[in-house]
Structure formats: C-alpha cells, structure tokens
Amino acid sequence: MKWLSNRYAYPMVIFVIIVSIALQIAWLNQLFKAQRVQVKRDLEGVVGQAAEMSTYLSLVPGHERSVNFRNFFLSSEWLQFKQAYNNMRFNRIGSRFRSQVEGDSTFVDISLRIPNGKPPSHTRGRILHFDSNTTMAQEKDSDRVDFHRMDSLVQMRLAQIGADEKATYAVYSYDDKKLFDGTSRKNIKNAAFTSQQYSYNLRFLGMYQLIVPSVNRLVLYRMRYYLVSSSLMLIFTVAVFVFILRLMRNQRLYAQARIAFTSNMTHELKTPVATVSLALETIMESELENDPRVLREYLEISRGELKRLNLMIDKVLNLEHFDNSQMKLRTELFDVQQGLNQVISSMRLQLQNSGAQLKFLPMALPCFVGGDPVHLTNVFYNLIENALKYGGDGVRLEIFCICNPNEVTISFRDSGPGIDSSYHQRIFERFFRIPSATADIHNVKGTGLGLNYVKQIVEKHGGHIKLESEKGKGSNFIIYLPAVS
Numbered sequence: 001m002k003w004l005s006n007r008y009a010y011p012m013v014i015f016v017i018i019v020s021i022a023l024q025i026a027w028l029n030q031l032f033k034a035q036r037v038q039v040k041r042d043l044e045g046v047v048g049q050a051a052e053m054s055t056y057l058s059l060v061p062g063h064e065r066s067v068n069f070r071n072f073f074l075s076s077e078w079l080q081f082k083q084a085y086n087n088m089r090f091n092r093i094g095s096r097f098r099s100q101v102e103g104d105s106t107f108v109d110i111s112l113r114i115p116n117g118k119p120p121s122h123t124r125g126r127i128l129h130f131d132s133n134t135t136m137a138q139e140k141d142s143d144r145v146d147f148h149r150m151d152s153l154v155q156m157r158l159a160q161i162g163a164d165e166k167a168t169y170a171v172y173s174y175d176d177k178k179l180f181d182g183t184s185r186k187n188i189k190n191a192a193f194t195s196q197q198y199s200y201n202l203r204f205l206g207m208y209q210l211i212v213p214s215v216n217r218l219v220l221y222r223m224r225y226y227l228v229s230s231s232l233m234l235i236f237t238v239a240v241f242v243f244i245l246r247l248m249r250n251q252r253l254y255a256q257a258r259i260a261f262t263s264n265m266t267h268e269l270k271t272p273v274a275t276v277s278l279a280l281e282t283i284m285e286s287e288l289e290n291d292p293r294v295l296r297e298y299l300e301i302s303r304g305e306l307k308r309l310n311l312m313i314d315k316v317l318n319l320e321h322f323d324n325s326q327m328k329l330r331t332e333l334f335d336v337q338q339g340l341n342q343v344i345s346s347m348r349l350q351l352q353n354s355g356a357q358l359k360f361l362p363m364a365l366p367c368f369v370g371g372d373p374v375h376l377t378n379v380f381y382n383l384i385e386n387a388l389k390y391g392g393d394g395v396r397l398e399i400f401c402i403c404n405p406n407e408v409t410i411s412f413r414d415s416g417p418g419i420d421s422s423y424h425q426r427i428f429e430r431f432f433r434i435p436s437a438t439a440d441i442h443n444v445k446g447t448g449l450g451l452n453y454v455k456q457i458v459e460k461h462g463g464h465i466k467l468e469s470e471k472g473k474g475s476n477f478i479i480y481l482p483a484v485s
C-alpha cells in the first residue's frame with residue numbers, strides 16, 4: 001500500500017469519519033421520522049381501543065354475563081356502524097338505545113331518527129331517548145362517569161406503551177363540535193399529537209380527544225437501541241482510526257529514531273576504534289617503548305576507549321535481550337542505599353570533571369528491595385549520568401531515598417535544563433532523544449536507550465518510574481520499588 005502514504009492517511013481517515021457520521025445521522029433521521037409516524041399511529045390506536053372499551057362498559061351493566069352481548073358490542077362491525085352514526089353528527093340525527101333482559105335473551109333496541117331534508121336553521125338539539133325516563137341532568141352525570149372511565153382507560157394504555165408524556169385531553173360537544181372541557185385551544189394547536197374525536201358511550205353528549213404536547217421523548221426511547229448501537233459504532237470506528245494513526249505515527253517516529261540511532265552508533269563505535277588505532281600507530285611509529293610514561297598514557301587512553309566500546313556493545317546486546325524477552329533477573333536482597341553509594345563512588349571522577357555538586361544523605365537503616373544488583377546499579381548509573389550529561393557544568397544533583405514498609409522511593413533531582421511536558425511520555429521510548437536546536441545533531445552524545453532500559457528494569461522489578469519536570473526548572477526522576485521488610 002505504497003500509495004497510502006502518511007500524507008493521504010489523515011485526510012482519508014477524516015473523510016471516512018465524516019462520511020460515517022453523516023450516514024449515521026441521515027439514517028437515524030429517517031428512522032426518527034418513521035418512528036414518529038408509528039408512535040402517532042399507536043397513540044391513535046390507544047384512544048380508539050379505549051373508546052371501544054368505554055362504550056362497551058357503559059352498556060354492559062345488567063348484561064355482564066352475556067358473552068354474545070360482549071362479542072357484539074366489541075365487534076368491528078358494530079364499531080363501524082357506530083362510526084357511521086358519529087360521522088353524521090352534525091345532521092341532527094337522533095338515536096335511541098334500549099336494552100333489557102327477557103327470559104334467556106337480551107333485547108337490544110336501537111333506533112335512529114334521520115331527518116328528511118334540510119332541518120330549519122333554528123332547530124337545535126337532537127331527540128334523545130334512553131332506557132329509562134331520565135332527565136338531562138342525570139344523563140350528564142352518567143356521561144361524566146363514562147368520561148372519567150374513558151380517560152383512565154386512555155392513561156392506563158398510554159402507560160402500557162411507555163408513553164409517560166404529559167398527555168391531556170379535550171372534550172367537544174357532540175352537537176356543535178365546540179370545545180367545552182379539558183385543555184386550552186392554544187395547547188391543542190401546539191401539540192405534537194392530537195387524536196381524532198371519539199364518542200365513549202351511546203349518550204352522544206361529548207367527544208373525547210387525546211392531546212400529547214410532545215412525542216419526541218417516546219420516539220427517542222423507542223430508538224434507544226439504534227441510538228446506542230450507532231454511537232458505539234461511531235466510537236469504535238473513531239477509536240480504531242485513532243489507534244491506527246497512532247500506530248502509523250509511532251512507526252514513522254520509530255523508523256526515524258532508528259536511523260538517527262544507527263548514525264549516532266556508527267559515529268560512537270568508530271570514534272573509539274579510530275582513537276585506539278591512532279594510539280597503537282603512534283606507539284609503533286614513535287617507538288614509545290623507550291618512553292614508558294607516554295606509552296602508559298597512550299595505553300590508558302586505549303583502555304578507556306575500549307571500555308567505552310564495551311559498554312556500548314553491552315547496551316546494544318541488552319537491547320537484543322529485551323527484544324527476545326530472554327532477560328532474567330538475578331534477584332537477591334539488595335540495599336538500595338548501598339547500591340547508590342557504590343555507583344556514586346565509582347562516578348567520583350566524572351562528578352569532579354563536570355564540577356557537579358551531589359547531595360546524597362542516606363538514612364541510618366538499610367533499605368531493602370528484592371532486586372538484581374547489576375541492573376539496579378545500572379539504573380542508578382544511567383540516571384546520574386543523564387543528570388551530569390544534560391545538566392551542564394556545575395549541575396546540582398540531589399538523591400533522596402525514602403524507605404516505607406511497602407515501598408522504596410528513590411528520587412534523582414537535578415538543576416539541569418528540565419524536560420518539556422510534551423516529552424514526558426516519549427522520553428522513555430527506545431531511541432528517543434529530545435531534538436536539539438540543530439535538528440538531529442545532539443550536543444551531547446547518546447543512543448536514546450538509557451531511560452528505556454531504566455524503565456524496563458524498574459518495571460521488571462514490579463515498580464514504576466515517574467518524571468516531574470518543566471522546561472528550565474530541572475528534572476526529578478522518581479523510582480518506586482516494592483520494599484522487602
């Protein structure tokens with residue numbers, strides 16, 4: 001995939017993410033619209049069913065045991081018949097309903113009065129006859145009871161379909177369609193859903209209408225699984241892309257660091273070889289065996305350079321070991337303070353040469369950890385060496401050791417140039433060196449392996465390392481190791 005260079009990767013990923021988000025939004029929007037229609041249909045069904053049941057319950061007293069009565073007044077054919085009557089409501093149609101039990105049967109008597117021709121405009125009201133000779137006031141009272149039953153049936157069914165919206169109602173006069181009870185006209189106008197008007201008994205005094213101010217919550221509730229899965233999909237897509245981009249970036253940086261390491265290393269390896277060759281040549285050509293003092297000096301130089309070369313080779317070999325996970329610790333009881341003292345005294349010359357001021361106040365009691373003495377002293381050496389290398393002449397270095405029953409804390413604080421917080425993570429990466437002002441050419445020699453080695457060793461001992469530093473304010477590397485008490 002050579003064509004997929006880094007230059008195209010970022011725009012492509014952003015493009016794919018934007019397209020995915022846009023597609024998800026478009027799809028969810030379509031779904032939202034469809035669900036809205038469905039919710040409204042369901043709400044209409046709720047009122048329709050409540051009206052059927054309410055009408056039946058208003059007729060049933062006295063006929064509760066008759067299955068046929070129930071089947072008839074809940075049948076769709078009867079409901080259609082009733083609907084036909086409802087639809088003629090403004091044409092002064094009258095009705096009469098009577099039912100009574102005689103012997104083993106129920107006699108139901110429904111009669112309709114359909115006026116012939118257009119009724120005179122001054123004619124008001126309908127002719128209503130009922131089972132018994134009741135007054136209009138009594139009819140209105142019974143109608144109230146039926147109405148409340150209708151409303152409770154609606155509320156109950158709304159709760160069943162999960163619509164706990166603040167639903168309300170409006171009641172219209174059967175005759176002239178005028179609103180006479182319930183919510184205001186303004187609320188009806190602004191409502192997201194208004195049902196059709198339904199009669200809820202055969203008295204035909206009022207018509208019930210359900211008003212739902214907003215259906216969005218119910219629609220979103222029904223879409224919850226789609227919303228969650230879409231969000232998860234988007235999150236996963238973005239996460240995967242971020243992961244891949246990071247991986248690509250890391251690989252690129254790693255490749256760059258490796259190139260820098262190789263050129264650094266070549267230089268570092270060549271220098272001692274060249275120095276030693278030169279020293280040997282000088283010894284041979286200048287016949288220095290006659291001048292033991294100078295000869296010794298040259299041999300010392302050669303020995304020092306070979307030692308450095310050896311250290312460098314060790315470092316690279318350690319790297320191989322880490323890569324193959326072959327490295328095994330030789331753990332024993334190790335007094336951290338004693339180890340620090342050893343390292344400091346072995347570095348006395350270096351400390352003197354750089355004019356560093358080192359402060360280390362060991363505590364009276366030993367500070368034991370279970371650790372590999374060789375690797376742990378290497379760790380201390382690396383951290384002190386870094387402070388000297390990067391702190392410049394006259395750097396102040398303070399080493400503290402705090403021994404708690406569970407944990408040993410060792411802090412290496414220097415007054416050097418400090419490390420910008422943007423490098424705090426990367427400083428422990430293999431080959432990483434803080435870029436100096438002059439690009440890849442570092443003023444101080446190094447391979448970028450030291451801190452990576454330190455981190456790996458500390459972690460292999462079950463501990464961790466923390467860096468506290470700000471640019472221009474010195475650095476503090478703190479190591480935490482599990483204590484042995």
Ligand SMILES: Nc1ncnc2c1ncn2[C@@H]1O[C@H](COP(=O)(O)OP(=O)(O)OP(=O)(O)O)[C@@H](O)[C@H]1O
Binds near residue numbers: 416417432433446
């Ligand atoms: N005490 C410190 N103060 C300022 N910068 C530091 C300090 N210690 C490390 N650094 C920065 O962190 C980088 C990585 O350090 P690390 O010890 O891993 O590598 P190195 O010193 O360059 O090479 P090596 O230790 O392998 O010879 C260094 O190049 C340096 O820029």
Ligand SMILES: [Mg+2]
Binds near residue numbers: 382385446450451
């Ligand atoms: Mg170093």
